[in-house]
Every structure is written in C-alpha cells, then in structure tokens.
Amino acid sequence: MQSDREPPRTRRRLHSKPTWYLPTAPAVDAAGAAGGTYTAFRLAGExxxxxxxxxxAAAWVLVRASRSxxxxxxxxGSGNAHSTPRDWLILVGLLTVLKAATGEDSPFPLVLAGLVGCLPVTAAWQEMTLRHLLARRRAGRSISRALVIGEAVAVDGLLNHLARRTDHEFxxxxxxxxGDDNPNPVAPVTGRLDKQTPPRPSDDSATVLAAARRLQVDLVLVVPGPGMDGERLRRLSxxxxxxxxxxxxxxxxxxxAQRRVSVSSVAGLTMLHVVPPVRRGAALLLKNVTDRIGxxxxxxxxxPVFAAVAIAVRLDSPGTILHVQIRAGQGGRHFSLAKFRTMVANAEQMRPELAGTNEQDGLMFKIRHDPRITRVGRVLRRYSLDELPQLFNVLQGHMSLVGPRPPxxxxxxxxxxxxxxRLSVKPGLTGLWQVSGRSDLSWDETVALDLRYVDNWSPSVDFGILRRTLRAVVEGNGAY
Structure with a gap:
C-alpha cells in the first residue's frame, strides 16, 4: 500500500518546466548582444x-540576471517580455557610465546601434519559450497540481476563472x-474543514495534508474568506x-499586473498595495511622442502601399476610396476615422437586412462571410491594410498606435x-484585441482584454503588443 507521506521530490517530472530554459536564456541574450555589437563595430572599422x-554581452546578461x-x-512567462525595454534602458545607462569612467572614445551612436541587437533576439527568444510553454500546458504538461481550500462559493469562482484560461500552470x-456546502464538481472533494476555526491547528492540517499527500499536489491554493481568517491561515501554512x-x-x-502590486507588513499584518493605472507623467508623454513620430x-x-491600395480599391468596385465613420475616442469624444473601403458603396444601407446574421454575441456587428465585402476588401481585411489610413488619426492625436478598438x-x-x-484611454491602431484573435473573440473576451490594457498599460506593454502585431497580421486569424 502506498504511503500518504510520499515526499514531494518523487512527484512526476511532468509538472516541471523544461530544464533547458535556464541555461539557454542567458546564452541567447549574450549571443544577441554580442552579435549586434560585433556587427556594428566591425562595419565601422573598429x-x-x-x-x-x-x-x-556580459553587461546585458548581468543586467538581466540582477533583475531576476x-x-x-x-x-x-509573459512578464519578461514586458520588462525587456526597461532592462535595455538600464543597459544603455550602465554602458554610458562605464564609457565615461574608462574614457573610451567610440561614438555613442555607434554604441547604440550595437545595443539595438539585444532587443529583437531577446524578444524572439521570449516569444518562443512562451509559446512552447503554453503548448505544453495545453497538453497537460509543465503544470502544477493544486489542492484548493476555501468556502464553496469562493472555490467555485476560482475554479471557473482558471478553467476559462489555458495560459497558467494551475x-x-x-x-x-x-463548511457543509459543496462546490461544483470541477475537482473532487477530498476533505472538508469546519466552518469555525478549530481549537487545535492539527484539526485542519491533518485533513489538508492527508489530501495533499494522497493526490501528490505541488502546492496548496487558499481562497481567504470569513471561514479562513488570518490566524487560521497562518497555522495552516x-x-x-x-x-x-x-x-x-x-x-x-x-x-x-504584478508590477502594480507590492507587499508590506504593518503591525504584523500583510498588506497588498495596488498602485493606480498610469494616466499622466513621463510615461504618457513618451507614449504621445512615440505615437506622433511613429x-x-x-x-x-x-x-507606395497607400498608392497601390488606393488604385486597387478604385479599380475593384465603384465608390469612394476611403470610408469615413464617426468613432468614439478617449472620454467618449467623437472623431472621424478613415479606412480604405472594403465593402460595396451602399453597405450601410444593407446592414439592417443582415442584422439577423450577426455572428457576434455582443455589441459589435461582424459576419464571417459578409456579402457586402468586395474582392479587394477581403485581401485588405486579411492583412489589416484597410486600417492604414488611421495613421492620420494617430498623427492628429485622436488615436494611439496601441489601445482598445475605437467603437x-x-x-x-x-x-x-x-x-x-474602455474609453479611459485613446483607442489604438492595434491592441490586445487585434493580437489575440480579433473577431473570433466573444464580446466578453474583447471587453476583458481591453480592460486589462486600460488598467495595466505601460510602455513595455505597448512594445510587446507592437511586437506581436506583425505575426497577427501575417497569420490573419479572426480578420474578417
């Protein structure tokens, strides 16, 4: 008979990440930094x-290592991708100080040209490992087996939330x-704790440890509530x-986002501090300047692409080259948005006739095989070329390069x-919606993605979305 006290080290290696991640990450970072620098300095005749x-290469690995x-x-994890631009700025500062301290006289633009090579190589590696790890988790590998403790309603909420996503390890x-209530049967009930805090800590621990050992769990997830106060949680820990x-x-x-949360201890109490979303300051100024220049x-x-698309639209079907709509921007303010026309000239008049064929479950109107779309229009939508005139909206300040979809x-x-x-920030030419499936997403998923961006925006988040946009455009998933 197998002992309940089987130690954690005997659990299946199925639950751990691939061991090659750790040595490969600094090696790739070093290779990207060294390759870019060597190329730039060699071409300059140094x-x-x-x-x-x-x-x-050594400085880049040192910076990355010091930032964990x-x-x-x-x-x-996806968090590393968002932090890469900040790490790169630290590298630039470190090498600037080192250059001044040693009296090294190479031109600073040349140094910057060499350092640029760090970003695409590191970003590509992070994207590859992220997609590899997500694929393993969807296949039931690289996961953490969890025992969940909490009141039935709270446990249901947690399990339902985890079940809707596949990008986590639990x-x-x-x-x-x-208590006596039973949660929904997503996972089997393997023990039950009293509603009231027991007089002896062992009354809780015996039940939890027996279940944890029997199931060979990797960790214990606790959802606090009236039945699990701080002292009881402490004893269970x-x-x-x-x-x-x-x-x-x-x-x-x-x-x-994790960067918005910090932990402190006050009078023996552990407190979570959540900072407000970025709405002003240097980061927002940088975003506005980057938008206009970009x-x-x-x-x-x-x-040349604008000219070619305009000619194709004109030759394909009668009507204007551009389709202009009124959209709602930041704070609900209206502005005129232009797109290359992808539908027949009387598309708006035909919409009431097609109302019953809407394939979206929310407020957006989308039909996968919309009969109003022209032949050229399908190609433009497939590769998002119809959106290019919105660059003028970005230049005018109505929109940003990255943000929620303009409704x-x-x-x-x-x-x-x-x-x-969703209207708390400027709408964007691209955003989480565009790189996560576009029209294939439900309305609730679209809103959730937009709110995630609104609440957790940062320059590094924008950088990550812009990096993923090219792949999303090439693949064309959800573009119709």
Missing part, C-alpha cells in the same frame, strides 16, 4: 570589435471546502510548509459602467 562584443529575469519562476486536482509544499493565497484581485515615419515609409457611437450608447471604462 579594431577591437570582439572585445566590445564581449563587454556588451533568469529566476526559475520567470522562465517562459490544475485543481482536489478541493477541501470549508505551518503545516503545509512543514510538509515541503508552497502555499498560495488568492486575494481576489483580477487582471492587475505615425509620421510609417506614413512616409508606406506611401461606434451607437455601440457606446449601449455600454454599461464596466464597458465605458
């Missing part, structure tokens, strides 16, 4: 290009509800930690208080 490459980017818990294999398992407390916050550069670079005024008129929060 005699010591190899030494420059070695110094930059190689910590095992961060391997394959799989609930058992539940220990507090003694037993769980003594058995060699981590204990994770779920505070109930949703869609709050839009201006893209308009110049894509001028129609009649959609906004039906928004509830939660959905209105």
């Amino acid at each position: 005699a010591h290009a190899v030494w420059y490459a070695v110094v930059v 980017r190689y910590a095992w818990r961060n391997m394959g 799989v609930a294999v058992g539940v220990c509800p507090i 003694w037993a769980v930690h003594g058995d060699g398992r981590p204990l994770v407390v779920v505070p109930g916050l949703t869609e709050v 839009a201006a550069l893209l308009l110049m670079l894509l001028a 129609l005024p009649d959609e906004v008129a039906k928004y509830n208080e939660v959905e209105l929060r």
